[in-house]
Amino acid sequence: MKKKVLAVLLTAAMAVSLTACGTNDGGNSANDGSSNQTQESSNDASDSAEEPSGEGADGAEGNDAASDDSEGFNPDKAADAMTIEEVREKNGAEVPVDADKKLGVVMKSLSNEFWRTLQEGYEAAAEDTGLKIDIQATTDESDETGQQTMTEALTTQGVNALLMSPISDSNLTSAVESANDADVLTVNVNDGLIAEANHYVGPNAYMNGQLAAEWISNKLGDEGQVAIVVGMAKAFAARERTAGFKEWITDNNSKLEVVAEQNADWDRQKAKELANTWITQYPDLKAIFCNNDDMALGVVEAVEESGADILVVGVDGIGEAYDSIRAGKLDATVDSFPFYMAQVAVECTLRSLAGQELPSAVATPQALIDSENVDTDAAEIINWTAPAYQK
Numbered sequence: 143m144k145k146k147v148l149a150v151l152l153t154a155a156m157a158v159s160l161t162a163c164g165t166n167d168g169g170n171s172a173n174d175g176s177s178n179q180t181q182e183s184s185n186d187a188s189d190s191a192e193e194p195s196g197e198g199a200d201g202a203e204g205n206d207a208a209s210d211d212s213e214g215f216n217p218d219k220a221a222d223a224m225t226i227e228e229v230r231e232k233n234g235a236e237v238p239v240d241a242d243k244k245l246g247v248v249m250k251s252l253s254n255e256f257w258r259t260l261q262e263g264y265e266a267a268a269e270d271t272g273l274k275i276d277i278q279a280t281t282d283e284s285d286e287t288g289q290q291t292m293t294e295a296l297t298t299q300g301v302n303a304l305l306m307s308p309i310s311d312s313n314l315t316s317a318v319e320s321a322n323d324a325d326v327l328t329v330n331v332n333d334g335l336i337a338e339a340n341h342y343v344g345p346n347a348y349m350n351g352q353l354a355a356e357w358i359s360n361k362l363g364d365e366g367q368v369a370i371v372v373g374m375a376k377a378f379a380a381r382e383r384t385a386g387f388k389e390w391i392t393d394n395n396s397k398l399e400v401v402a403e404q405n406a407d408w409d410r411q412k413a414k415e416l417a418n419t420w421i422t423q424y425p426d427l428k429a430i431f432c433n434n435d436d437m438a439l440g441v442v443e444a445v446e447e448s449g450a451d452i453l454v455v456g457v458d459g460i461g462e463a464y465d466s467i468r469a470g471k472l473d474a475t476v477d478s479f480p481f482y483m484a485q486v487a488v489e490c491t492l493r494s495l496a497g498q499e500l501p502s503a504v505a506t507p508q509a510l511i512d513s514e515n516v517d518t519d520a521a522e523i524i525n526w527t528a529p530a531y532q533k
Contacts, residue, residue, distance in 0.1 A: 214337055215335070215337045215342075215502070216335075216382075217330075217335070217342035217344070217346075217502070217503035217505075218346050218347055218348040218349070218382055218503075219348075220342075220501065220502050220503040222501040222502055222503070223501055223502070223503040223504070223505055224501045224503075224504055224505070225504070225505055226486045226489065226490070226504060226506070229490065229493065229500060229501075229504060232499070233493055233498040233499070233500075235530045236530050236531075236532040237489050237492050237493060237529045237530060237531050237532060238492060238493070238496035238498075238532050239271050239272070239273065239492060239531050239532060239533045240492075240495065240496070241272060241273070241533070243273060243302045243303070243492070243495055244273070244274050244275075244276070244300065244301045244302055245273060245274070245275045245276070245301060245302065245303050245304075245305060245488070245491060246275075246276045246278070246293075246296030246297075246299070246301035246303070246304045246305070247261075247264055247275060247276065247277040247278065247304075247305045247306075248278055248279070248289055248292045248293050248296070248304065248305070248306045248307065248308075248314075249261065249277070249278070249279040249280075249307050250279060250280055250283055250289075250307055250309060250333070251279060251280050251281060251282045251283050251285070252279045253282070253283075254283065254408075254434075254436060254460075255460040255461055255462060256434070256435070256458045256459075256460050256478075256480050257279060257307075257480075259460070259461075259480040259481050260307070260331075260332070260480040260481070260483060260484045261277055261279070261484070262481055262484075263480060263481040263482060263483060263484025263485050264277055264305075264484045264487075264488065265277070266481070266484075266485060267484060267485050267488035267489075267529075268488075270528075270529070270531055271488070271492070271531050271533070272533065275488070276296060276299075276301065278292045278296070280292075280309070283309065283374075283407070283408050283409075284309065284407070285309070286308075286309045286310055286313035287313070289306075289308060289309055289313055289314060290313055290314060290316070290317050293306060293314055293317035293318070293321065294317050294320065297317070297320055297321045297324055297326055301326060302326065302327065302495060303326060303327035303328070303329060303491045303494075303495060304318075304321055304326055304327070304328050304329065305329045305331050305343075305487050305488070305491060306318070306328070306329070306330060306331060306334075306336065306339070307330075307331045307332050307333045307334060308330070308333065308334030308335075308336055309334060309374075309376075309377070310334055310374070310376035310377060311334055311335045311336070311337075311376060311377075311378055312376070313334075314334070314336055315336070315337075315338060318336050318338045318339055319338055322338060322340070327340055327341075327491060327494055327495055328340050328341075329341045329342075329343055329487060329490065329491050329494075330342045330343070330344075331343050331344055331483070331484075331487045332344035332345070332379070332478070332480070332483060332506075333377060333378065333379045334377060334378055334379075335378035340494065341490060341491075341494060341500055341501075341502060341503070341504065342502065342503040342504070343483070343486055343487040343490050343503075343504045343506060344478075344483060344487075344505075344506055345478040345483070345505065345506050345507070345508040346505050346508070347378065347379040347382035347383050347386070348382045348383070348385060348386035349386060349508065350379075350382070350383045350386060350457050350476045350478070350508065351382070351383040351384060351385065351386025351387030351388070351389075351390065351431070352386040352387070352389075352390045353476050353508070353509075353510045354383075354386075354387055354431045354455045354457070354474070354476055354510070355386070355387045355388075355390035355391055355396075355398070355431070356390060357455065357474055357510050357512070358398065358429045358431065358453060358455060359390075359391075359394070359396055359398055361429075361453055361473075362398070362428050362429060362453070364396050364397050364398065365397040365398065366397075366398060366399070366426070366428030366429065367398075367399050367401045367424055367426050367427045367428055367429075368398050368399065368400055368401070368427070368428060368429040368430065368431065369400065369401060369402040369403065369420050369424070369427060369429075369430045369431070370384055370387060370388070370400060370402070370403040370404075370430070370431050370432075370433075371404065371405075371406050371413045371416060371417070371430060371431070371432040371433060371437050371438075371441060372384050372403060372404060372405045372406065372433055373405070373406070373407065373408045373433040373434055373437070374405060374407050374408060375405055377408075379433070380405075380433045383433045383457060384403070384433065387431050388400060398429075401424050401427065402420050402423070402424065402427075404416055406432075406437050406440075408433075408434055408436060408437060409436070409437065409440075410436045410437060410439055410440035411440060412437075412440070413432060413436075413437035413438070413440035413441050414440035414441060414443050414444045415444075416441075417430060417440070417441040417444035417445065418444045418447075418448070421444060421445070421448045421450050421452070427450070427452055428451075428452060428453065429452060429453035429454070429455070430445075430452060430453070430454050430455075431455050432454065432455065432456045432457070433457055434456060434457050434458050435456035435457065435458040435459070435460045435462065435463040435472075435475050436456075436458075436460070437456065438454050438455065438456025438457075438463065438472055438475065439456070439462060439463065439466060439472065441454050442454050442466060442471050442472050446471065453473045453474075454472055454473050455472075455473055455474045455475065455476070456472060456474075456475045456476070457475060457476045457478070458475065458476075458477070458478055458480075459475050459476070459477025459478060459479065459480075459511060460475075463475040463511075464511070464516055467511065467512060467513055467516045468513075468516055468517070470513070473512060473513075474510055474511060474512040475510075475511050476508055476509070476510050476511075477508060477509055477510075477511050477520075477523075478506070478507075478508045479506065479507050479508065479509075479520060479523075479524060481520075482506065482507060482520075482524060482526060483506045483507075485528070485529060486504065486506050487506075488529075489529045490504050492531075507523065507524035509523050509524075
């Protein structure tokens, strides 16, 4: 029997309670319990990855405590990782809010819907807490220097915490080191990998790939040629999503065969051109896994134009991906629920600023969405309970 990917991220104990959540993450939906899977994150980062040794984290010491010395810090394998439910169970439901605290956010380009939805989540948290959250984003997905400048400027302006989604694993290293030296709490959110950051908050990227591989295997009867469109080689999420996909195939003795794998730099047009080449080069190609939805939508265009019968799966759960699934074009996406991710990130930041013990990594919800669950409300899939802010 194939080993099944873990099934539910947050337990049923988390009641559905939405406040300031009028913005649905692109029409995100819930698992119906049949062919669709959701992640359950606990202290195991994935069911096929070996855990590094490490103790629990205390505030800013988080990443050091859970690092694997052979690889460096990897939030997907952090031994002390928790869900937000587990964080609440450990520290209490109420989230302390100090009105004098200022938070700074640095993101990637808002031309991508994922980052716009993350921004909406941050804005909802600012409204709920009454705190000033200075949100900044680059003009494009490759502006590493721009992100560094923003981060340094926010530190100079005296923010108490920085929530950052870096373009690469290295472009914010020096800026984060300077922030740490200035006693600014540093939180790595969703993408990139900042080994120097105090905490990581985001989905298990390795599990993104595992969920996609399992779904494709089920649809193809565990046999056929598949290809992978990678994001950027220097992006942690791209590497982990790709590794999760390929290692699911290996770990399950699957007959799926990865015949092609290439970067498209998160770019829709590049992904489309890549798919055009593969469709000609591999006439028996049955599925393409893309590291994000923008690239997946480009691949969908190529598949449509060619008339080929090829499954396409993306990651992120943007609204356009949901619409494409409803239209019978994109086959599936692994949704990372950025609206709720931002709220979890702010909650964890406030808890850490208040002196509560947090792990090095807090795993946020994700789920595979296809035609069977695309119209179910997002909150149901994660049993969402809004943060209980104590002002």
